[in-house]
Amino acid sequence: MSDEVRTGKNFKPKLELRNLRMEYLVREGSIKAVSGVTLFVDEGKITAIVGESGSGKTSLVETFLKILPRNARIRGGEALLRLSSGEEVDLIKADERTMRRLRGKVIGYIPQGAQNSLNPVLTVEQHFIETLRNHGLWKPESSMSEIHSMLSLVRLDPDTVLKKYPFELSGGMKQRVVIALTMILKPELVILDEPTSALDVFSQRVLLNILNDVSMKYRNTMILITHDIPVVAELADRLAVLYAGTVVEVGNTYEIFKEPLHPYTSMLISAIPSVADIYVKRIPKPVPGEPPSLLNPPPGCKFHPRCPYAVEKCRTSEPPLYEPKKERFVKCWLYSGGEKL
Amino acid sequence: MDLKALFPFGKILGKRLVYALITIMIASTVTFIAIRSMPGDVLYTLAASLAEELRIPFEEARKIVYSIYYGIEIEKPIYVQYFEYVLGLLRGNLGYSTYFKRPVTYVVARALGWTVFTLSIGVSLSFVIGVLAGMVAGFKRGSKSDFIMSSTFTVISAIPGYAIALFLYIILSARLGLLPARGAYSPDVEPGFNLRFIADVLYHAALPILTYVVTTFSGWALLIRSNVAKILEEDFLKYAEARGISRRRIITTYVGRNSILPLIPLLALRIGGMIGGSTLIETIFAYPGMGYYLSIALSIRDYGLLQGIFFMMTVATIIGVIIVDMVTPFIDPRVRREVAVA
Amino acid sequence: MSSGAQTKSGLYLFYLDFVKPVLRSGRGLFGLIMIAIMILMATVGPSLIPLDTKLKPSMRWCLPSLEHPLGCDYMGRDLLSMVVHGSREVFLIPFIATIIGIIGGMSVGLFAGYVGGVARRALTAVTDVWLTIPSFPVIFILAYVLPKSPLTIAVLLALFSWPGLARALAAEVSSLKTRDFVEACINLGLSKLYILFREIGPHLLPFVTYNFATLFVANMSSLIGIVLLGVAPLNPTNWGYLLNQMIFTYKGLLIPNGSVIVFLMISILVVIKLGVVFFAQALEEVFNPRLRTYE
Ligand SMILES: Nc1ncnc2c1ncn2[C@@H]1O[C@H](COP(=O)(O)OP(=O)(O)OP(=O)(O)O)[C@@H](O)[C@H]1O
Ligand code: SF4
Ligand SMILES: [Mg+2]
Numbered sequence: 013m014s015d016e017v018r019t020g021k022n023f024k025p026k027l028e029l030r031n032l033r034m035e036y037l038v039r040e041g042s043i044k045a046v047s048g049v050t051l052f053v054d055e056g057k058i059t060a061i062v063g064e065s066g067s068g069k070t071s072l073v074e075t076f077l078k079i080l081p082r083n084a085r086i087r088g089g090e091a092l093l094r095l096s097s098g099e100e101v102d103l104i105k106a107d108e109r110t111m112r113r114l115r116g117k118v119i120g121y122i123p124q125g126a127q128n129s130l131n132p133v134l135t136v137e138q139h140f141i142e143t144l145r146n147h148g149l150w151k152p153e154s155s156m157s158e159i160h161s162m163l164s165l166v167r168l169d170p171d172t173v174l175k176k177y178p179f180e181l182s183g184g185m186k187q188r189v190v191i192a193l194t195m196i197l198k199p200e201l202v203i204l205d206e207p208t209s210a211l212d213v214f215s216q217r218v219l220l221n222i223l224n225d226v227s228m229k230y231r232n233t234m235i236l237i238t239h240d241i242p243v244v245a246e247l248a249d250r251l252a253v254l255y256a257g258t259v260v261e262v263g264n265t266y267e268i269f270k271e272p273l274h275p276y277t278s279m280l281i282s283a284i285p286s287v288a289d290i291y292v293k294r295i296p297k298p299v300p301g302e303p304p305s306l307l308n309p310p311p312g313c314k315f316h317p318r319c320p321y322a323v324e325k326c327r328t329s330e331p332p333l334y335e336p337k338k339e340r341f342v343k344c345w346l347y348s349g350g351e352k353l
Numbered sequence: 354m355d356l357k358a359l360f361p362f363g364k365i366l367g368k369r370l371v372y373a374l375i376t377i378m379i380a381s382t383v384t385f386i387a388i389r390s391m392p393g394d395v396l397y398t399l400a401a402s403l404a405e406e407l408r409i410p411f412e413e414a415r416k417i418v419y420s421i422y423y424g425i426e427i428e429k430p431i432y433v434q435y436f437e438y439v440l441g442l443l444r445g446n447l448g449y450s451t452y453f454k455r456p457v458t459y460v461v462a463r464a465l466g467w468t469v470f471t472l473s474i475g476v477s478l479s480f481v482i483g484v485l486a487g488m489v490a491g492f493k494r495g496s497k498s499d500f501i502m503s504s505t506f507t508v509i510s511a512i513p514g515y516a517i518a519l520f521l522y523i524i525l526s527a528r529l530g531l532l533p534a535r536g537a538y539s540p541d542v543e544p545g546f547n548l549r550f551i552a553d554v555l556y557h558a559a560l561p562i563l564t565y566v567v568t569t570f571s572g573w574a575l576l577i578r579s580n581v582a583k584i585l586e587e588d589f590l591k592y593a594e595a596r597g598i599s600r601r602r603i604i605t606t607y608v609g610r611n612s613i614l615p616l617i618p619l620l621a622l623r624i625g626g627m628i629g630g631s632t633l634i635e636t637i638f639a640y641p642g643m644g645y646y647l648s649i650a651l652s653i654r655d656y657g658l659l660q661g662i663f664f665m666m667t668v669a670t671i672i673g674v675i676i677v678d679m680v681t682p683f684i685d686p687r688v689r690r691e692v693a694v695a
Numbered sequence: 696m697s698s699g700a701q702t703k704s705g706l707y708l709f710y711l712d713f714v715k716p717v718l719r720s721g722r723g724l725f726g727l728i729m730i731a732i733m734i735l736m737a738t739v740g741p742s743l744i745p746l747d748t749k750l751k752p753s754m755r756w757c758l759p760s761l762e763h764p765l766g767c768d769y770m771g772r773d774l775l776s777m778v779v780h781g782s783r784e785v786f787l788i789p790f791i792a793t794i795i796g797i798i799g800g801m802s803v804g805l806f807a808g809y810v811g812g813v814a815r816r817a818l819t820a821v822t823d824v825w826l827t828i829p830s831f832p833v834i835f836i837l838a839y840v841l842p843k844s845p846l847t848i849a850v851l852l853a854l855f856s857w858p859g860l861a862r863a864l865a866a867e868v869s870s871l872k873t874r875d876f877v878e879a880c881i882n883l884g885l886s887k888l889y890i891l892f893r894e895i896g897p898h899l900l901p902f903v904t905y906n907f908a909t910l911f912v913a914n915m916s917s918l919i920g921i922v923l924l925g926v927a928p929l930n931p932t933n934w935g936y937l938l939n940q941m942i943f944t945y946k947g948l949l950i951p952n953g954s955v956i957v958f959l960m961i962s963i964l965v966v967i968k969l970g971v972v973f974f975a976q977a978l979e980e981v982f983n984p985r986l987r988t989y990e
């Protein structure tokens with residue numbers, strides 16, 4: 013099926029991941045943290061990637077940014093990035109020089125644990141200046157005011173924050189500095205890894221509002237990584253569900269919430285506390301069973317040991333990504349009647 | 354004007370001065386014990402010759418010897434003796450050398466410079482070399498070359514300083530005759546600010562300096578290596594890469610500064626050990642610094658010299674530590690802020 | 696029967712977890728052999744190898760041979776026999792010093808870490824001062840003037856062996872105190888002292904072991920150093936004294952053969968020191984698997 017049919021217009025995704033695979037080498041063997049991820053990230057939209065802790069969300073991003081730990085090995089696949097200039101780059105094949113040009117400037121990445129993401133010996137101001145300088149964007153006349161307005165956008169007072177060192181800022185403030193620092197380069201694609209997980213409820217709220225403002229203002233493409241599904245519901249246009257290093261379901265957020273197709277997705281959604289749950293202080297039951305070992309993942313569909321619908325086929329062969337409905341993709345044998353991607 | 358703004362180091366300096374005072378008390382207790390437990394014959398010889406020369410009773414001569422040579426008023430109660438003795442040391446009355454027949458300050462004045470000269474060059478060189486070597490190993494952590502480098506550092510840092518001094522002496526001086534191992538300069542050069550003299554001084558200082566460098570650089574290298582390995586896994590490094598920060602800047606400002614900073618307080622702690630360790634090294638190379646005179650003082654039982662030299666070693670250590678302390682806030686923003694708040 | 700089988704499997708597990716990894720790492724094995732040699736030297740060595748006291752002018756500074764594996768000294772005496780006889784003092788005094796230092800450092804460190812607050816700050820202040828004193832001259836001077844006995848020298852060495860350990864332990868204990876398992880113990884109503892020794896103790900064991908080894912070799916170097924500089928030894932075969940005589944009295948470094956013998960002599964010291972350090976590192980890796988290298 014062609015892209016034109018799929019999206020209805022002549023519109024190509026900002027980022028196309030095809031069958032991306034990566035593993036970590038450890039003494040016991042190899043951890044297949046990314047095992048055949050196929051995902052399209054649409055231009056100008058917010059795509060959320062959700063999955064349990066350890067499902068490989070961070071690993072996936074670090075794979076196509078190629079900032080992996082030393083024991084990681086990319087085992088194949090492609091990651092096609094379409095720049096606004098019209099240039100197309102396969103990140104997996106690109107050399108380190110190209111990557112350095114793209115990182116920050118074209119793809120902004122806000123890593124998990126932004127609390128520790130600033131250099132302890134530099135002031136906030138020095139962080140901004142070095143970042144702009146490194147991309148040849150530092151203009152003595154105008155850059156400072158740009159930095160001021162960016163900090164205001166993330167609701168920080170530039171005059172007090174700029175001269176501070178990271179250890180003088182609270183966790184939430186550091187997080188916002190990191191967002192401003194990433195946005196100052198006006199990246200075409202922004203990736204946020206668990207932006208809310210380390211924050212208290214109030215700071216989470218503020219942060220979500222800030223993210224909303226930022227995405228309204230810059231209209232850049234965003235990838236939002238989280239295991240916090242309510243956050244997704246609020247912000248994301250599209251949703252990708254990651255399980256054991258593969259994408260099991262992709263689609264419009266609203267539609268997935270309304271009618272999850274993959275058995276894992278529906279269990280995940282029914283595990284979200286509802287208003288009634290909160291009212292009677294009931295904790296809904298989490299997805300039963302253990303997450304699979306990525307060291308020795310189960311054969312066939314990786315979800316089969318936990319899946320109530322599993323059949324013999326599920327235990328032996330891995331399902332492909334089907335498109336049972338328009339714009340809905342699901343990796344499950346239950347939909348084998350539908351169209352294959 | 355706000356005093357703190359003028360002099361932000363007040364609190365650090367105050368703390369250090371208290372520490373310094375305690376250190377000096379401990380050091381002077383050591384020398385006090387040494388002098389009070391001096392063997393009788395040493396004292397007897399001195400007192401007897403004095404009594405004969407001045408034609409005074411022996412007991413009186415003994416008092417004078419204690420007072421002039423060591424700054425101890427022997428007839429007073431012991432705590433008064435001690436107190437006045439410490440005050441005397443602090444006022445610069447370091448005692449009298451029986452061998453040189455001069456106040457110890459005379460010997461100290463000639464010896465201190467050589468020790469400070471060789472040690473400061475040795476410490477700076479070893480720090481720089483250690484940091485560079487440790488960075489290389491740290492960046493290559495887990496590789497074969499890292500294994501070879503780290504093993505070499507471990508082996509070298511397990512060798513005592515005097516053993517390294519002896520190894521270097523045997524190879525470079527005794528066997529190959531490349532470097533001199535006696536004195537601070539040749540007797541035939543004219544001391545002064547001329548090229549020949551400076552070259553000669555460096556030539557003579559080469560073995561002690563080389564010993565300090567070889568003895569200590571590997572310790573720094575091992576520390577830096579483990580710091581670098583830790584920092585390379587830090588979130589802020591990943592974010593710097595994700596932001597497209599250049600490799601060069603990552604190496605200097607991210608890995609470099611953050612791995613070196615924790616070593617600065619250690620540098621302060623090691624000064625004492627290095628000054629103390631110079632005793633053996635200067636003796637082996639017959640290099641006329643304080644350590645050399647300290648061992649001479651013991652071998653000829655010159656207790657005045659012994660007390661004066663040891664006291665100066667302690668003072669030199671304290672000054673070294675204070676210098677490191679004063680410089681730290683300029684290098685480490687965290688300390689700078691702490692100081693400013695205090 | 697069954698209990699026998701259990702102890703056997705327990706022993707076997709101990710072998711698998713602790714002995715085998717040490718033996719398998721080259722450094723660990725080397726260290727173990729060195730330590731075995733040290734123990735043999737200091738215990739049965741002197742009775743196996745008689746002390747050679749005969750002066751043989753023809754054998755002055757003779758190079759190593761089958762008859763004299765380490766060569767001869769300035770008087771033609773067999774060096775090996777003297778090294779073996781000197782080893783007792785050279786190993787025993789630092790050993791005692793290290794035990795005293797470790798006990799002192801542990802008590803102070805555990806106490807300060809456990810009580811926290813003022814006690815820890817006081818400890819930091821005291822150790823700050825202590826660590827800035829030029830320790831070598833102090834040991835050197837006091838060993839020279841005080842009445843000579845193995846215990847005096849051991850105590851002097853111990854005087855400077857405790858602060859590093861005390862400080863590190865205090866830091867370790869205060870961080871352990873906040874861990875879950877300790878809090879669980881407190882909730883179980885166990886007494887604080889009981890927790891300190893029974894629960895925190897095992898966590899600190901590897902740390903203390905490693906410190907023991909490094910302190911021991913440092914004290915050994917200091918002991919040999921002060922004797923080398925002229926502090927009278929208790930035993931004329933003390934390695935420091937042998938070196939002192941060879942270097943300063945008989946100017947061995949200026950004699951080609953003499954420098955070879957001195958070289959050999961310090962190499963023995965270095966190899967032994969390395970053995971202990973390597974053994975400690977291998978042990979630390981066993982205790983602390985995080986240090987094992989991946990990939
Ligand atoms: N450097 C590494 N070496 C070995 N295994 C690793 C490494 N980094 C991550 N892993 C493993 O890879 C798997 C995926 O980790 P990843 O951090 O990508 O998960 P995640 O979805 O981001 O989880 P979280 O929500 O906790 O951030 C996990 O099982 C993790 O233990
Ligand atoms: S493929 Fe089979 S096991 Fe996997 S989710 Fe679908 S039904 Fe369940
Ligand atoms: Mg993650």
